[in-house]
Structures are given as structure tokens and as C-alpha cells.
Amino acid sequence: xxxxxxxDISQFDYELPPELIAQHPAERRxxxxxxxxxxxGALHDRQFIDLPGLLRAGDLLVFNDTRVIKxxxxxxxxxxxxxxxLVERITEPRRALAHVRASKSPRPGTRLVLAGGAFEAEVLxxxxxLFELAFPAPxxxxxxxxxxxxxxxxxxxxxDAEDETRYQTIYADKPGAVAAPTAGLHFDQAMLDRLQAxxxxxxxxxxxxxxxxxxxxxxxxxxxxxxxxxxxxxxxxTLRRIRETRARGGRxxxxxxxxxxxxxxxAHDGDGEHTCEGDTRLFITPGYRFxxxxxxxxxxxxPQSTLxxxxxxxxxxxxxxxxxxxxxxxxxxxxxxxDAMFIEAAQGLAPADQPQTP
Numbered sequence: 445x446x447x448x449x450x451x452d453i454s455q456f457d458y459e460l461p462p463e464l465i466a467q468h469p470a471e472r473r474x475x476x477x478x479x480x481x482x483x484x485g486a487l488h489d490r491q492f493i494d495l496p497g498l499l500r501a502g503d504l505l506v507f508n509d510t511r512v513i514k515x516x517x518x519x520x521x522x523x524x525x526x527x528x529x530l531v532e533r534i535t536e537p538r539r540a541l542a543h544v545r546a547s548k549s550p551r552p553g554t555r556l557v558l559a560g561g562a563f564e565a566e567v568l569x570x571x572x573x574l575f576e577l578a579f580p581a582p583x584x585x586x587x588x589x590x591x592x593x594x595x596x597x598x599x600x601x602x603x604d605a606e607d608e609t610r611y612q613t614i615y616a617d618k619p620g621a622v623a624a625p626t627a628g629l630h631f632d633q634a635m636l637d638r639l640q641a642x643x644x645x646x647x648x649x650x651x652x653x654x655x656x657x658x659x660x661x662x663x664x665x666x667x668x669x670x671x672x673x674x675x676x677x678x679x680x681x682t683l684r685r686i687r688e689t690r691a692r693g694g695r696x697x698x699x700x701x702x703x704x705x706x707x708x709x710x711a712h713d714g715d716g717e718h719t720c721e722g723d724t725r726l727f728i729t730p731g732y733r734f735x736x737x738x739x740x741x742x743x744x745x746x747p748q749s750t751l752x753x754x755x756x757x758x759x760x761x762x763x764x765x766x767x768x769x770x771x772x773x774x775x776x777x778x779x780x781x782x783d784a785m786f787i788e789a790a791q792g793l794a795p796a797d798q799p800q801t802p
Contacts, residue, residue, distance in 0.1 A: 466781035501643030502694035508625040511616035514591030519558035559590035620652035627700035649706035651676040677721040678710035695738040711735035
């Protein structure tokens with residue numbers, strides 16, 4: 445659907461003390477705090493372990509089962525200059541699109557000597573800001589052997605063994621993401637078991653989160669922003685479960701903004717019954733009418749980010765402003781390794797009866 449013309453980037457800004465940016469995960473996955481923003485706009489300070497009390501038998505949780513790959517490689521150009529490669533998308537077993545940081549952009553034919561000389565990749569060309577690279581062996585195998593976990597730019601330390609475990613959901617299955625669907629990081633097996641015992645059902649989508657999720661919006665009017673594309677799949681089984689949930693009066697609760705994007709993209713691109721997959725550039729901003737999502741579990745998002753706009757569309761702009769101001773004042777921990785929110789759709793912003801054209 446069209447982005448509201450009057451919205452300005454300054455309407456999605458807030459002041460965040462740097463010390464509130466979480467640099468490491470909580471000791472246990474379920475040990476984070478949980479800020480509950482209900483449909484009336486009221487705020488409730490809780491713990492993530494309280495989540496089962498906020499859900500009802502018959503609700504459906506939708507998780508993103510993408511798996512973070514060790515997408516970061518370091519090395520040098522054959523001419524000697526240092527390079528850092530961040531694989532964005534694997535396009536063929538031995539080819540990928542990647543961000544390449546170097547003092548001078550490499551030209552087609554340049555060979556990148558990576559992982560301390562373990563192998564070389566050749567630059568084939570460029571697609572917008574990404575470089576197409578050819579690898580001497582399957583990309584996934586090389587990354588698993590020689591790559592490192594691509595932590596977000598606001599996390600100051602280099603990836604270590606803790607990150608390899610904790611920057612990954614326990615249900616991660618399909619490799620391809622270069623950033624974790626971080627709302628899912630709070631779930632451990634004990635939490636999943638408690639929810640199942642309560643009668644809360646679960647289903648899965650796959651959206652391979654790209655590095656574009658961290659890109660700032662560089663225009664004043666957000667209607668001029670070009671959304672990055674991400675690959676997604678919503679299986680027919682998940683769509684069936686959504687229909688059944690709605691039929692019995694349950695709620696569809698997305699775990700993470702990537703699940704929201706997948707479910708809403710399927711509402712626009714599919715028929716509601718058959719598996720829907722492709723690239724989505726869906727840009728969800730205030731004024732958007734949700735078709736497949738009633739509530740959201742999510743972390744706190746960067747100022748002026750498209751994800752902050754998405755949660756503002758679900759809860760309303762003023763409630764989100766108040767929630768974030770409260771979170772800062774109450775010293776919640778922010779971003780990927782931080783605390784969580786449970787957001788219920790604002791009353792009066794109920795899902796549309798029919799999906800709208802993006």
C-alpha cells in the first residue's frame with residue numbers, strides 16, 4: 445500500500461543512551477524483560493518468562509526459522525589491499541552477492557584472497573551496492589569453515605563462541621540469514637514446551653534477513669525510501685493454520701518483524717492457501733492495514749528505522765513513542781541482544797478484511 449505522504453523521518457526518532465545498547469545476551473534466553481503494550485495503549489512491565497500468561501489457548505505463534513550463516517570473511521585483494529566480505533545472498537552453490545569493504549571498490553576480475561589464504565573468490569561484477577562473487581567450492585561450506593558470525597554494527601566486540609550459540613534461535617533450520625530474527629532469541633525449549641502445554645500453537649515462515657535491515661533511512665519523507673528486498677517463504681501449512689486460528693477466534697502472533705513481513709507479503713502476493721514465496725520489498729508504515737497479524741513479539745528497534753515504523757503501524761505512533769520513552773527511562777536493554785516487547789494491535793487498527801495492494 446502507498447506510504448502516507450505526510451510522514452517525516454523525524455517522527456520516528458528518539459534519544460537512546462549508548463549504555464542501553466546490549467552488547468551481550470542475558471544469562472538465560474528467557475531472562476530478558478518484557479514490555480507489554482496492550483491494545484488500549486497501556487504499558488505493563490513484565491519478564492519474558494511471563495509470556496505464557498499473555499497468550500491464550502488457540503493463539504498461533506509464527507516463527508521465522510531462518511538460520512544465520514557465518515557470512516563475514518576477511519582477507520585482501522590480489523593487489524594487497526585489505527578487504528572485508530559480508531555475503532548477503534547465496535545465488536548458486538558457488539556464487540553469492542556480497543558487500544565488499546575496501547579502500548577502492550574491486551573491479552570485475554579482481555581476486556580476493558580470503559581467510560588467511562585458505563581460498564580465493566573472484567569478483568564477477570556488481571549489482572547496485574552488492575558484488576557478485578564466484579567461489580572455488582560451495583559457499584555455505586566455505587563460510588562454515590572460515591567465516592564468522594556477522595554481528596550487527598552496534599555490537600562492539602568480535603564474534604566469539606558465545607555469539608555462535610546465542611545469535612541463533614534454537615529452532616533455526618534453513619541457512620541464509622546474515623542477521624538473526626532476534627525476537628526468537630528469547631525462546632528456549634522450556635518456554636516452547638510451556639506454550640504448547642497451554643494450547644498455544646506454532647507455525648513457521650522463512651525470511652532470510654539481509655544486512656539491509658540495519659541500513660538507515662536516508663530521506664526526510666519516508667514515502668521516498670526504497671525498501672531493501674528479502675527472500676521469504678510462507679508454507680501452505682502455515683496459511684492453513686492461520687485460517688484455522690481465525691475461525692476459532694484465536695490470534696496470530698508474529699515472533700519478530702521478519703515474520704510480520706513474510707505474513708503480510710503473503711497476504712498481498714498469494715491466494716491465502718498455497719505456498720507463497722519470492723522477494724518482498726513490502727514497506728509497512730503507519731496507516732497500513734494488517735491482514736495476517738494481530739500481535740507481535742519483538743525487540744526494541746533503531747531510531748529512524750523501517751522496523752520502528754512497522755511497530756508504529758501496528759500499535760499506533762503515539763503509543764510506541766510513549767513505550768520507547770518508558771523503556772529508556774526504565775533502563776530496558778535495546779536491540780539484538782536486548783529486552784523484548786509484546787505488542788497487541790491498537791484497538792481501531794484491526795486487521796483488514798481483505799489485503800490491500802502494496
